[in-house]
Amino acid sequence: MSGSVLRVLVDDVRVFRDGREALLARTSAEALSLLRALDGRFVDELWLDHDLVGDDTVQPVVDHLVARAAAGEPLPVGRIYVHSANVRAGHRVNAELLAAGYPSRRSFVAGMWRHQWTA
Known part of the structure; x- marks a missing residue:
């Protein structure tokens, strides 16, 4: 990832509409692996x-x-953004992190996303 901003996106179908770069994890297991690999680096x-995919959630x-x-x-x-469309779970996750x-x-901000499904 080029540039000075290290951005991590954990989402099963979304990417940023404006094309901003992010390291992407589609499952909780991928996200955990990615965060462990970045250990010590400022995100x-x-x-x-x-x-997330199937019964998977961001809870792990x-x-x-x-x-x-x-x-x-x-x-x-620097900042964690909880962007889930699942209102109740999103509020709970945010409260846990706070x-x-x-x-x-x-x-x-719903308009900042586009969907990108993978086979």
Whole structure:
């Protein structure tokens, strides 16, 4: 990824409409692997969708982030954006991250996405 912003997008079907670069994880397992590989690097933006492929959700990623914070080693992140269309789950995820001390907020900007399905 070129440029100075390290952006991670965890979403099963969306990409940024404006083409901004992001490291992409489509499942919670991919997201956990990616975050572990980046360990120690500052992540400028972490974008989290709740409902992923099939029965998968972002909850394992949230649990990982909360556990890191509880251990005194939170992920170094500038901002976490919870952009899930699942309103209840999105609010819950955001509340969990805020309670753990992360700079998290809900993002409701629906027009910033385009869908990109993979076979």
